[in-house]
Amino acid sequence: MGIKANTVTTKREWRQIYAIYGMEQWQTLLFLLCHAIFFSLSSVVFLFYFDPICAFFNSFLSLGAAARFAAGFSGAVLGISAVCLFFAAGNFFYSALPLHYDMAQRMVGSVNDWSTVKTALDIGCGRGILLNAVATQLKKTGSSGRVVGLDRSKRTTLSTLRTANMEGVQEYVTCREGDVRSLPFGDNYFDVVVSGVFFHTVGKEYGPRTVEAAAERMRVLGEMVRVLKPDGVGVVWDLMHVPEYVQRLQDLKMEDIRVSERVTAFMVSSHIVTFRKPSQHIAGPGEVRLDWRC
Ligand SMILES: C[S@@+](CC[C@H](N)C(=O)[O-])C[C@H]1O[C@@H](n2cnc3c(N)ncnc32)[C@H](O)[C@@H]1O
CATH class of the missing domain: 1.10.287 (Helix Hairpins)
Structure with missing residues (x-):
């Protein structure tokens, strides 16, 4: 699997993107x-x-x-x-449609080999621009893998399944209703976990700059790492708090942490952060114990 340095993006007209995904917000x-x-x-x-x-x-x-x-x-x-x-x-x-689509392509482009991916997860999948980009890669590379989209809203998960259908990738997609604060999956389950413009919304009920909101974001990042298999790849695109994510990933001893160049989205700076979970994770005599939770 691994992380790819240079990514190739597929271009698509905004009208086509709008016809499938409509306009959120x-x-x-x-x-x-x-x-x-x-x-x-x-x-x-x-x-x-x-x-x-x-x-x-x-x-x-x-x-x-x-x-x-x-x-x-x-x-x-x-x-x-x-x-x-x-x-x-x-x-x-532009940020909500053409750029969002483009960034989803870039994100999936940062995973080296989709053909070996069996399980992938998109947390806070929304209407599925990123989720369907993952499913398209699985389909293109002939992988037998599947991607799960997790969102707390039942209505959203239903419309996500509709967009997957329109993209012709429905057999690669499963949607699940749930809260990312406590992911309903076992440890070391997914080969790839992705998330697009979502993390900054976690804990916003406390106010975006509060200690409580930061703690919630860190908890969700810990959850993301927990469900990732050793050697699995994580890809996060977000609008804010990127240095905070990098620090947390370093604290969790993630490897190959990379931050993309700045991309202006929704009038602020955004970055894609990619990382790999190290293969050594079982604590035994003389080995390092890594605890992904807070
Ligand atoms: C901005 S959208 C994400 C867009 C999506 N990642 C994409 O690339 O198209 C944020 C989504 O996160 C969901 N969400 C917000 N808080 C959540 C939580 N605590 N657990 C699960 N989903 C959540 C919302 O319902 C919303 O659909």
Whole structure:
């Protein structure tokens, strides 16, 4: 199996990706677009009705020049805000679909040989962009392996099975409802465990920067390592806390820990972290005991 240094990605048009996976968190996109349109229209109103607006400002400030400055400044701020909001909406859309698909290809591309993989797991599988990318690799390489997608939402797991069907990889995919904080699998079970834009959401009910949330993330990373077979490969793509993950993986004595170059997604820096669980894991006389749990 092992980790590959250079990865090859398969390109696909965003319309095809949208047709299968739709848009997760479309409310955020709608929110950004509505505000962008509102700010644009407001700045156009400032442009066309500059003199009446100056007169309106003047009725408060009673200073001609200051009123013109206030009106001009407000119009400029509205215009700049509209541009920023359109940019944010574009980046959100790009990150949620074409980039997400591309990153899933990169992630699966970092595993050396899928033909020898028998069991794989995607934690927090969502609508299945990454899960189906894994299943596609299993299918392509003629592996007899299967991938399990774990998500806490029953509705999500049902729609994930639909997307697997649309991708033609349904026989390689099983979906399971469960909580990643305590993975419902035995120790040393999977050859590969992957996770995309998920870890930073763990423990967010405590607030993203709290000690409790960090402890939950570390616990889930420990769970990921626990269910991984010795010599198994872990691949995590996330938007935040990457140094924290690397530190935890080092503490857990993982090998070949690699961090990809920075990729801007959802307006923040993201990285793919890959690692391998060492083959020596059974504690015996003179051997090192590695405990994957917190
Ligand atoms: C952003 S989506 C992940 C997208 C997915 N990895 C992909 O590549 O398409 C996050 C998913 O994690 C699931 N989730 C959140 N907390 C969870 C938990 N504690 N246990 C299991 N799944 C969880 C959510 O239901 C959601 O579907």
